[in-house]
Amino acid sequence: MKVTTGLGDELTHTSGRMRRRILFDRVIGWVLLLAFAAVFFPLFDLIGWVASYALPTMSWATLTQNQVGTGGGLYAMIWGTLVLITLGTGIAGALGISAGFYTAEFAPPAVKRIARLAGNVLAGIPAIVLGYFGYYALVLYTHWGFTTLAGGIILGVFMLPYIFRTTDIALSNVPPSQREASLALGSSRLQYLRRVAFPIAFPTIFTGVFFAMALGLGEAAPLVYTAGWSSTPVQSLMQPTSFLTGGIWAFYDFPRSFGSFLALAFQAAFLLIVIVLAINIVVQVLSDRYRRRLAGLYE
Amino acid sequence: MGAWLGSPVALIPLLILGAVVAVLLIASGLKDFGLTFWGFQYRFVPGEPDASSWGIGVFLVGTFLTASLSLVLATALSLALAISSVVYLPPLPGRLLSMVTNLLAGIPSVVYGIWGFVVLAPYFGLTLEPSLRDVLGWLPGFGGPASDIGPWGTLLAVFVLTIMIIPLTTALMREALRSVPRDLVEAGLAVGATRWEVVRRVRLPVARNGLWSAVLLGFGRALGESVAVAMVIGGTSIALPPNLYASTTTVASFIFSQLDSALIYPNLFVLLVEFSLVLLVVAVVVNLVAQRFTRVELATATTLGGGE
Amino acid sequence: MNERNDNLVPRGSSAGSSPLVCPKCGAPVAAAGTEAPLKCGRCGTPLSAGSPRAATSPIAAASEDRGEIILAIDRLSVLARNKPLISDVSLHIPVGKVTAIIGPSGCGKTTLLRSMNRMVELHHLQVKGTVRYLGQDIYGAQVNPVLVRRRIGMVFQRPTVFPTSVFENVAFGLRLDGESEDTVEKAVVSSLRRTGLWDEVKEALDRPALTLSGGQQQRLCIARALAVSPRVLLMDEPTSSLDPVATQRVEDLIFELKSDYTVVIVTHNMQQAARVADLTAFMYQGRLVEFDTTKRVFEQPKEKLTENYITGRFG
Numbered sequence: 001m002k003v004t005t006g007l008g009d010e011l012t013h014t015s016g017r018m019r020r021r022i023l024f025d026r027v028i029g030w031v032l033l034l035a036f037a038a039v040f041f042p043l044f045d046l047i048g049w050v051a052s053y054a055l056p057t058m059s060w061a062t063l064t065q066n067q068v069g070t071g072g073g074l075y076a077m078i079w080g081t082l083v084l085i086t087l088g089t090g091i092a093g094a095l096g097i098s099a100g101f102y103t104a105e106f107a108p109p110a111v112k113r114i115a116r117l118a119g120n121v122l123a124g125i126p127a128i129v130l131g132y133f134g135y136y137a138l139v140l141y142t143h144w145g146f147t148t149l150a151g152g153i154i155l156g157v158f159m160l161p162y163i164f165r166t167t168d169i170a171l172s173n174v175p176p177s178q179r180e181a182s183l184a185l186g187s188s189r190l191q192y193l194r195r196v197a198f199p200i201a202f203p204t205i206f207t208g209v210f211f212a213m214a215l216g217l218g219e220a221a222p223l224v225y226t227a228g229w230s231s232t233p234v235q236s237l238m239q240p241t242s243f244l245t246g247g248i249w250a251f252y253d254f255p256r257s258f259g260s261f262l263a264l265a266f267q268a269a270f271l272l273i274v275i276v277l278a279i280n281i282v283v284q285v286l287s288d289r290y291r292r293r294l295a296g297l298y299e
Numbered sequence: 300m301g302a303w304l305g306s307p308v309a310l311i312p313l314l315i316l317g318a319v320v321a322v323l324l325i326a327s328g329l330k331d332f333g334l335t336f337w338g339f340q341y342r343f344v345p346g347e348p349d350a351s352s353w354g355i356g357v358f359l360v361g362t363f364l365t366a367s368l369s370l371v372l373a374t375a376l377s378l379a380l381a382i383s384s385v386v387y388l389p390p391l392p393g394r395l396l397s398m399v400t401n402l403l404a405g406i407p408s409v410v411y412g413i414w415g416f417v418v419l420a421p422y423f424g425l426t427l428e429p430s431l432r433d434v435l436g437w438l439p440g441f442g443g444p445a446s447d448i449g450p451w452g453t454l455l456a457v458f459v460l461t462i463m464i465i466p467l468t469t470a471l472m473r474e475a476l477r478s479v480p481r482d483l484v485e486a487g488l489a490v491g492a493t494r495w496e497v498v499r500r501v502r503l504p505v506a507r508n509g510l511w512s513a514v515l516l517g518f519g520r521a522l523g524e525s526v527a528v529a530m531v532i533g534g535t536s537i538a539l540p541p542n543l544y545a546s547t548t549t550v551a552s553f554i555f556s557q558l559d560s561a562l563i564y565p566n567l568f569v570l571l572v573e574f575s576l577v578l579l580v581v582a583v584v585v586n587l588v589a590q591r592f593t594r595v596e597l598a599t600a601t602t603l604g605g606g607e
Numbered sequence: 608m609n610e611r612n613d614n615l616v617p618r619g620s621s622a623g624s625s626p627l628v629c630p631k632c633g634a635p636v637a638a639a640g641t642e643a644p645l646k647c648g649r650c651g652t653p654l655s656a657g658s659p660r661a662a663t664s665p666i667a668a669a670s671e672d673r674g675e676i677i678l679a680i681d682r683l684s685v686l687a688r689n690k691p692l693i694s695d696v697s698l699h700i701p702v703g704k705v706t707a708i709i710g711p712s713g714c715g716k717t718t719l720l721r722s723m724n725r726m727v728e729l730h731h732l733q734v735k736g737t738v739r740y741l742g743q744d745i746y747g748a749q750v751n752p753v754l755v756r757r758r759i760g761m762v763f764q765r766p767t768v769f770p771t772s773v774f775e776n777v778a779f780g781l782r783l784d785g786e787s788e789d790t791v792e793k794a795v796v797s798s799l800r801r802t803g804l805w806d807e808v809k810e811a812l813d814r815p816a817l818t819l820s821g822g823q824q825q826r827l828c829i830a831r832a833l834a835v836s837p838r839v840l841l842m843d844e845p846t847s848s849l850d851p852v853a854t855q856r857v858e859d860l861i862f863e864l865k866s867d868y869t870v871v872i873v874t875h876n877m878q879q880a881a882r883v884a885d886l887t888a889f890m891y892q893g894r895l896v897e898f899d900t901t902k903r904v905f906e907q908p909k910e911k912l913t914e915n916y917i918t919g920r921f922g
Contacts, residue, residue, distance in 0.1 A: 010754070011743050017785055021783065022753060024493070029383070029387040029495075032382055035379030040399075043462065046406070046411070046462075050413075096311075099308055099309055099311040103309040111310065112309070118312040118313035120597060121587065123586075124589075126523025126578055128525035129523070129579045132554060133322050161312060164311070164312055165599050166598070166599055211405075219408075224558060245526075248413050252413045269413055277405065280404075288394070389731065480767075482767040489724065489763075490779055490835055491756045492780070496783055500782075501769060504771075
């Protein structure tokens with residue numbers, strides 16, 4: 001038998017095919033990175049353009065004045081959005097969190113399965129369908145006409161599945177050992193929920209609520225059909241209201257000769273981006289921290 | 300016993316779901332689901348339009364066309380992003396990437412719409428579409444003239460939809476790839492496979508179900524998007540597009556943009572309710588099929604990474 | 608299969624003066640014997656003849672006289688975020704023997720094993736010191752981990768079968784090389800025979816591998832590792848998930864394999880080490896406490912710590 005010299009070269013002496021395999025692995029790593037450019041370039045382009053249209057015309061008045069003719073500010077829309085999102089979060093939060101609690105803690109397995117499935121199906125219903133549902137049920141059938149209340153309710157329906165599912169998941173993910181330890185010490189179900197499960201699950205539920213708020217803020221489809229439109233700040237829940245996404249939809253296609261309408265639309269878009277990204281950053285940081293803590297619990 | 304007492308509360312989502320379906324069924328009066336409703340006819344009738352002037356066929360074709368084209372692009376790109384961030388990038392940049400894509404999931408669809416309408420459209424009309432026509436003109440759909448109304452049309456809608464659904468599909472695909480048991484990945488590497496070979500032969504086959512469900516959930520999102528599509532697809536021209544540059548219409552964007560008319564024409568109102576029902580059924584079916592594949596889900600995909 | 612052993616004499620790797628060490632990253636630098644200026648193979652730092660030389664630790668030195676060394680681990684530390692998982696381990700593993708690594712859980716034995724084929728890199732751990740395979744630093748700059756793992760295979764705690772057929776599981780590594788169907792089939796059959804699995808699965812090669820029993824799955828994983836002709840087989844508690852009968856079969860297999868392969872096995876089961884291993888290393892809190900023939904480690908350990916562990920006073 002031939003004795004190979006320089007034995008360690010087994011690790012560097014490669015066949016042509018092995019070299020090709022290793023090279024292919026490296027090349028594909030770089031090719032995949034190109035996808036970043038393909039995705040991130042348009043997205044930064046979007047943010048950049050919106051900012052460049054909005055910022056030059058923005059001033060303090062943008063936030064504090066009403067729309068006057070083709071000019072003025074976004075005050076009515078900002079106020080309307082605030083009222084709508086408060087209503088929506090209140091409704092979706094109350095219903096979603098309690099439904100999530102019951103599903104995770106009390107419901108029998110069959111009910112659990114059905115509730116979760118329904119939640120996921122609800123999340124998949126196009127927003128415009130919910131809008132039309134609201135239009136028929138809350139605008140026409142009730143003879144209310146377009147109202148802030150109807151908008152808030154439909155926004156709540158839109159946000160509910162997100163809050164419901166996060167609450168359910170957060171509570172179901174409480175490690176069984178914690179649960180058993182607590183119940184074994186003789187605490188009641190409610191005590192367990194209050195003292196053990198809720199503190200562990202709280203950051204996730206919080207994340208879910210804020211995430212749902214960010215989504216709700218950005219939706220126009222469920223609102224255009226329910227909240228209607230008004231150029232003055234809303235005074236009562238039974239009046240129609242304007243809102244930021246509606247402003248964009250109302251003004252986006254005016255010809256350039258009506259430049260100030262376009263400016264209003266872009267200002268609303270810029271405001272929305274800033275608010276939604278701010279909420280999302282908080283949510284991401286929180287959920288990232290929570291996930292790592294959860295990973296720590298399970299390790 | 301106590302368990303059953305709480306059940307009505309747990310079933311709030313189901314009750315709402317039931318209410319939505321019931322109300323739409325009542326509103327439609329369950330009439331007009333005949334052959335003409337499913338037809339492909341489209342003509343403009345002065346005065347009151349109804350099912351005899353428009354069949355949903357055209358709208359469904361437009362919906363599936365834009366949704367599937369954007370899904371093809373989004374699947375390719377988000378799979379690349381997901382593989383890159385899970386397999387090739389070190390942990391910190393990988394996590395950062397997923398955070399940034401999840402952030403982008405929050406950008407409102409109207410904002411995508413106005414960007415597409417004002418910023419992208421001129422670029423499409425002056426640069427992208429002519430060069431596509433030059434290079435790929437021999438392919439069906441890529442040749443032919445630009446549309447009369449301008450650069451707003453199918454291609455622009457596809458592009459905007461693609462960018463919109465990428466954050467969702469990327470988050471779901473990342474989760475699917477990450478849930479491949481570490482043991483199997485290491486076993487592949489231990490036999491001397493490269494990272495790519497492990498992706499190709501272990502991760503992708505094992506994560507197959509999760510990936511399919513990501514694709515389907517992205518499809519559901521694209522099907523149901525109304526506002527952004529309505530803004531960039533070129534008004535409300537109800538026609539099958541002769542090529543990608545032409546305008547067309549989708550069920551969701553049509554419903555959204557026809558509110559004014561629905562207030563005036565009762566027949567159109569009923570037609571739109573029926574369209575909503577069809578859209579609802581399609582979206583629910585797509586979502587149910589997606590749910591069958593995996594435990595990763597829509598509602599928490601971009602925050603908790605989905606799943607329980 | 609036996610012919611491989613003929614070329615295993617690691618010339619100059621364990622004999623003679625100890626190699627130069629790079630002052631920056633701790634990698635050894637082979638004395639090329641020419642006038643060419645020396646450079647560190649890993650980080651490229653230029654070296655002079657006055658550079659420090661590797662200190663061979665007493666434990667490693669003690670094993671030098673046990674025949675040819677295939678894996679020489681010197682002053683190896685593995686750190687996670689600057690916290691050492693194993694520190695300053697030197698261990699020379701001889702060819703054609705079964706070497707067991709024992710110790711209480713958390714002592715770093717699995718980390719040590721995984722540093723022998725660069726699997727530690729997957730967890731982004733920091734590696735200091737050297738692991739030389741036949742004289743060459745496996746962490747060297749020109750060395751690709753893929754090639755390392757071809758030569759130094761690995762079997763895991765739980766069976767890690769892929770969700771494909773029995774045949775395709777064993778063929779996995781060979782397919783990557785684009786071998787002809789004929790070659791693949793021959794190699795699969797011979798690996799399955801080698802692991803004693805052939806008679807049990809020859810009728811069921813197309814069945815999903817997940818339908819095999821746990822013990823069969825683990826032997827399938829061994830067959831899969833053998834199919835790409837490694838020289839060293841690393842086993843990380845390969846029987847911890849198996850019942851006693853299946854464990855017995857795997858142990859018998861390990862015993863047979865050492866005529867063709869060098870086996871390193873991590874186990875928490877001291878009886879298992881005593882049954883299958885020629886040499887045993889005892890680790891405690893990230894350090895190598897004792898390394899000697901299994902007989903001596905178990906019957907007359909030099910260290911008090913080893914004795915306490917062996918006699919069951921802790922762990």
